[in-house]
Amino acid sequence: MSGDYRVSGGGTTAVESGELIDEAWRLGLAEHHCGPLAERVSNVLGILDRTDTGLGRSVPELVLARYQLGEVARIAGELGGRLTEAAEGYGLAEQRLAAMRSLTAQGQAWLTGLSARLALPAAVVLGPALIEGAALSALALKLLGIEPAGLDVEAVRRVITWPGVGETAGRIGDGADELLAGFLGVPAALALGVGGRLKAADDAALLMGVSRAVATVTGSALLAERAVTVRRVGGVGDREQATGSSVRAPLDPPASVAEFAERIPDGRDGDAQIRIERYDGLAGERPRWVVYVTGTIDFSPLAGGQALDLTADIASVAARSELADALGLQPGAAERAVRQALTAAGAEPGDEIVGFGYSAGGEVVANLADDPSLNVVGAVNFGGPGEVEASQLLNVRHDEDLVPGTGGAHRAEAPLRFEVRLDPPLDDPGDFPAPGHAIDAYRRTAALVDATSQPDVVAFRTRLAEFVEGRTLTESTWVAERVPADAAAPPSAGSAPTAPAAAAISPSTDVR
Amino acid sequence: MDLYAAPPVSDAVVLAERRLDAVREALARVRVLLVEVDWQCGALPQRRCLTWLGDAAQAYELKLGELIGRAGLARTSLEQAERELAGCVDRFERELEQAKAAGAAAAAAVANGGAR
Numbered sequence: 145m146s147g148d149y150r151v152s153g154g155g156t157t158a159v160e161s162g163e164l165i166d167e168a169w170r171l172g173l174a175e176h177h178c179g180p181l182a183e184r185v186s187n188v189l190g191i192l193d194r195t196d197t198g199l200g201r202s203v204p205e206l207v208l209a210r211y212q213l214g215e216v217a218r219i220a221g222e223l224g225g226r227l228t229e230a231a232e233g234y235g236l237a238e239q240r241l242a243a244m245r246s247l248t249a250q251g252q253a254w255l256t257g258l259s260a261r262l263a264l265p266a267a268v269v270l271g272p273a274l275i276e277g278a279a280l281s282a283l284a285l286k287l288l289g290i291e292p293a294g295l296d297v298e299a300v301r302r303v304i305t306w307p308g309v310g311e312t313a314g315r316i317g318d319g320a321d322e323l324l325a326g327f328l329g330v331p332a333a334l335a336l337g338v339g340g341r342l343k344a345a346d347d348a349a350l351l352m353g354v355s356r357a358v359a360t361v362t363g364s365a366l367l368a369e370r371a372v373t374v375r376r377v378g379g380v381g382d383r384e385q386a387t388g389s390s391v392r393a394p395l396d397p398p399a400s401v402a403e404f405a406e407r408i409p410d411g412r413d414g415d416a417q418i419r420i421e422r423y424d425g426l427a428g429e430r431p432r433w434v435v436y437v438t439g440t441i442d443f444s445p446l447a448g449g450q451a452l453d454l455t456a457d458i459a460s461v462a463a464r465s466e467l468a469d470a471l472g473l474q475p476g477a478a479e480r481a482v483r484q485a486l487t488a489a490g491a492e493p494g495d496e497i498v499g500f501g502y503s504a505g506g507e508v509v510a511n512l513a514d515d516p517s518l519n520v521v522g523a524v525n526f527g528g529p530g531e532v533e534a535s536q537l538l539n540v541r542h543d544e545d546l547v548p549g550t551g552g553a554h555r556a557e558a559p560l561r562f563e564v565r566l567d568p569p570l571d572d573p574g575d576f577p578a579p580g581h582a583i584d585a586y587r588r589t590a591a592l593v594d595a596t597s598q599p600d601v602v603a604f605r606t607r608l609a610e611f612v613e614g615r616t617l618t619e620s621t622w623v624a625e626r627v628p629a630d631a632a633a634p635p636s637a638g639s640a641p642t643a644p645a646a647a648a649i650s651p652s653t654d655v656r
Numbered sequence: 657m658d659l660y661a662a663p664p665v666s667d668a669v670v671l672a673e674r675r676l677d678a679v680r681e682a683l684a685r686v687r688v689l690l691v692e693v694d695w696q697c698g699a700l701p702q703r704r705c706l707t708w709l710g711d712a713a714q715a716y717e718l719k720l721g722e723l724i725g726r727a728g729l730a731r732t733s734l735e736q737a738e739r740e741l742a743g744c745v746d747r748f749e750r751e752l753e754q755a756k757a758a759g760a761a762a763a764a765a766v767a768n769g770g771a772r
Contacts, residue, residue: 174700177692184685185689185734192678194675195674198744199679200743205733206733206737208733209730213730222719223719
């Protein structure tokens, strides 16, 4: 993988390339280093003042060196300023481009809906949206283990690993309401005006609201959220019970983002999906917590026992909508399970938390970071939809990964982003249906996060390292399960214990 | 007269010692500076094809070239100053030895004269 990455977010400098960052860092170093070097040459000249004869050309050479070093500092400062201006220019351009793309996507979606209504050949206007939509459908079928006759899996794979596929998916998600408006014949001005305010989270909220109504009437499990439970399956607690000893094998705190990423559970069905590390410091001080959450395990739209499933994914995106409260929607099962596991592990409101999540797990930690009732001081979202406005969140995404876009196209005010175009290209994607989304690829990208000298990322990295450094670590792993349909009512806004705004991190009643 | 007292150090020797000390200190500092400037030269941007700057790239690259050139000149000047100062140290050490020898000879002459 190359070092070709982009870091953005958190200010007017919205886009920077890895090359530009590296260049600016080197120039800043030269500016701040060469000025003092010139002063130190002056000091040497002051020493030689005591000896006024017989010094040959040493004094004029030192005077020349001092002048050149001063010039290097001046020019480095000037060039660094130009780089900053260039970066800001890129940022403004990106913001304008994003606005244009958003409007274009809205219009495209509205036209698509209108075309369907008028029975026009949809392909005339669907364009890339049709291809992406077909690819998404095919991917879903593939993940479900269904391969329709005649499906060219390789062609689908090529489509879903196009660089920029995530952004396209995000615009499709954002445009679902415009598509419906076009189909219903709502005038374009009204559809685009209202639709511009409705994002993917709102579309997901409407979808969840409809599916819940259908489930209530028909008993269907389609996207029907239910209560969730967590149980501890590993870690120090079980070891204590097994051996009767409170002494545990020491674990080393992670020392890099890559090491944190390695600790995210792999996400095999039946295994623990959540890992929690408790970091104890001085006596009397509250512990700190690091939570790791894996990605979607069950891609069926029918809500089953697996808490990390498609229903939970959509519910978590929907929970970010301003419509969620009105529709009585709760966070997805995965997010509720993580909150419960933290509470069961001993976390209390106000405790400092850091989260690492992959895919759906990334979405979960992004949502936790965006919850003002929690004290999440840092979170890294590897390849999950994470378009929340939490400044302490780092979104890591691959250009060839469509999943991050499923939460909607990214916003200019989004948190710190670390974006990578995979290199070499994914000519040999292996067996994973969406190779740009593979957890191993993201673990390799974590090493790039460790290697960058971009100041915002360096500061973020430093905060993570200091969070765990010098503390005693104890771990636990947790399995999250949705309760059987006949054992629990769907979660609603009235079930206060699971509400994200509640004072507690999670309810304790569902823990066993 | 105290025959066991150290011979008086001449002004020439004192001056030579001070000059030698100053030049030795300057040389040591220049050598440290050379190491740092050498590292700084290695840390400077070296790329000459910056596609991300578009039309501004040419002006940027010209200025970057000037920066790299000036850093190289600073290093060359420091290297030259280091060589000059090292030569001064050798020369001043010899001159100090000569001054000391002259002073010792003068002191011996004085002592011999007093003894007679």
